[in-house]
Amino acid sequence: MTLYLNLAEQLGARIEQGLYHPGDRLPSVRALSQEHGVSLSTVQQAYRHLEDLGLATPRPKSGYYVPLERQVPALPQVNRAAQRPVEVSQWDHVLELISSSPQRGLIQLGRGRPDIASPTLKPLLRMLSRQARRQDPEVLTYGSIRGELRLRGQISRLMLGSGCRIAAEDIVVTTGCHEALSASIRAICQPGDIVAVDSPSFHGVMQALKGFGMKALELPTDPLSGISLDALEMALEQWPIKAIQLTPNCNNPLGYIMPEANKRALLALAQRFDVAIIEDDVYADLAFSYPRPRTIKSYDEDGRVLLCSSFSKTLAPGLRVGWVAPGRYLEQVLHMKYMGTGSTAQLPQLALAEFLEAGHFEPHLRRMRAQYLQGRDLMVDWVSRYFPAGTRVSRPQGGFMLWVEMPSGFDSQRLNRTLLAHGIQIAPGSIFSAAGKYRNCLRLNYAGKPTPALEDAVSRVGEIAGQLLAELPEPV
């Protein structure tokens, strides 16, 4: 990410957090230049960017101010209902989402797909093509169950950026993060076991719990700081929880980054109650701030954290290459991986190793971070313009998903069905809950380059949401 975007992001966050109130004067260009050690023109660029986003207004000969009229939608509410472990439902709605193909002209605002049209991906396609042309038996045969050593070496380096020193031997390549999570869950838990999860939470994990006959305990989760540690502690005291599964960095679907102190406190709780942590890190390289946030795994001392990730969000999901650093559960995870799929495909592993070795990954990430940051601001803007009053939205600090909360009683599954007739798909909130909560919420993807057709689609979602909302009985 460029310097000015980084600075704009920091200033924007301060404004959003209410450090400056509507009408307040913002710090001078000179002051910011000194504070951040950047040039005056970088600060000016940052302010112009904030101006574009409606977060700052210039007054001639005076400086920048927080706009008076600005209305950022409120944050989603934290679900505070009493929690107990439940069996997972919602498979039918997940199946609907994942059965859809991109070919049919559907605008898929619901799926967790990155932008795959970036020119920075071209070297990867070239390398895939070249590996296939090499006609090397390596490409067509079974590799080791652990994955290609060259690729594991590169992943090991990559993880240094998140504060982890993990040797290639302690990494297992998987068929996407999906298999990493699925194998990790099975490595630790038996049917009937309870897994604590942040809530809302990734539907893939919850459907895995369903399939293996495990129960999910959904914990209250703050839209800015993540899973409630108090609630987690109470739950650990009350229930025989086997593992905590969460996405602390650039959470899906809420987009928050859990503060470092909370990550350490969560690890301490896991140690005290002797439970494993299954950490999903798949969006973390797309954090808008630099350097990228640390993982809980980076504080892990006794191998209880299983770090799961993939290239599906940073590069391309169709590669189906992920990995897990399973700590002390290495052997069990290997067994679960073998049971599930045998070894991972060779061709994409070899091409990825080459792509990383050639240094193409970091420039690609920089570009995508900047694009997604702009995409987020635009999507928030569109939602505040086109959605009915009372709509709340998350404040993603990375990734490419916005969580939208409508007034209670709203039915996003009905919204989705209505939209399908218009060639638009959203992800209904209920699939992010084991028990089908968040029916009044939806998740929107802002990965794609903004186009009039995209804005039109979002405005259509807002319009139809407004119509459905108007049909609801008045709250008493």
Next chain:
Amino acid sequence: MTLYLNLAEQLGARIEQGLYHPGDRLPSVRALSQEHGVSLSTVQQAYRHLEDLGLATPRPKSGYYVPLERQVPALPQVNRAAQRPVEVSQWDHVLELISSSPQRGLIQLGRGRPDIASPTLKPLLRMLSRQARRQDPEVLTYGSIRGELRLRGQISRLMLGSGCRIAAEDIVVTTGCHEALSASIRAICQPGDIVAVDSPSFHGVMQALKGFGMKALELPTDPLSGISLDALEMALEQWPIKAIQLTPNCNNPLGYIMPEANKRALLALAQRFDVAIIEDDVYADLAFSYPRPRTIKSYDEDGRVLLCSSFSKTLAPGLRVGWVAPGRYLEQVLHMKYMGTGSTAQLPQLALAEFLEAGHFEPHLRRMRAQYLQGRDLMVDWVSRYFPAGTRVSRPQGGFMLWVEMPSGFDSQRLNRTLLAHGIQIAPGSIFSAAGKYRNCLRLNYAGKPTPALEDAVSRVGEIAGQLLAELPEPV
């Protein structure tokens, strides 16, 4: 397969079955030409092939005779021990086998890998390369959880050859046959459930049973006709079996093709006791006889057979593309697939669809069948020459694996460890049993083109096997 090889195969089978005895005159060239409706020169070619294999000897002006001195090793014995459901062990030995990489100059006689050096695979590599160059978002994105429709259409056509009429909508593409089997098992069984299996049996399935906490009931299996129907019926009466898992065509590791009548009888038993059948068909397109054998699925009327297969044995395992036709269990299998890996990689699916549409698959199969048939005959010949007296071997009717049985008391795990120092790997028989039986057996791969190095490796295996055998105490 060419006409003469097909005829040679039929004649060879009759000789092996003892229809003609050593010293007997074989049918005249003219008689065979009329009987089979082929040219005289085709019959002569077939006889020359049998001569090469040591199965026929010409006598001038008289015709062909069964050689007097010929010694084909005896068949492996059927395990007849009393059976009960057991938990699966042997993971450590399986892990050893699958952790090995082909790169290190190891001669992998143990792994289930086809020959991937055939020129008939070149179009596939070209198509993989071209798909990657197209830079179509389709290649990089998530596809439908069911798999690429074009590929499913081709698989549907392919299955007509096995007597199955299955629509593309009833097929799910998977990450190899491994995932097809794993998802099928989980779709039907719960932890603690009993699955009846042929024995010896594919280690991948048994390790899946282990991982999911299910029990395997290993049934006596004839090396020529497959699972014992009497034993199966008794087991179904005695135990609450949930599913029968077997590989009736070109069985791994024994190589037999179950007679059609047995397939129908097995299905009738499954109907009578209302259990599902998980049919592994992954080697069946490599049957040495033409047309390829029918599946049990082809007789299925009420959707209780889940047919699992892949391109890993016919084309290349590194693609990781398989499929399942799950009958009435479609929805459960989709859920299990989603839990395990999400959707399957797009690039190999698109390249495979193109390869099949262009008609490249059938010529490739013809070539591989002929190669593997010659490989089998050569490997049997090598084993009879280089292995100690008392060695028994299977009679593979397809595929590329030979099952070798040494006298009881022999330890093939020790053999494997000793061989590794010589850069040779075999598959110890114990991994093909839930309870670690068949320790005196091993599986050899004859897929590769014969080379002096390969013959040398097999003779080394035989030599060291002889040394280990000599160290055993005399049987009492």
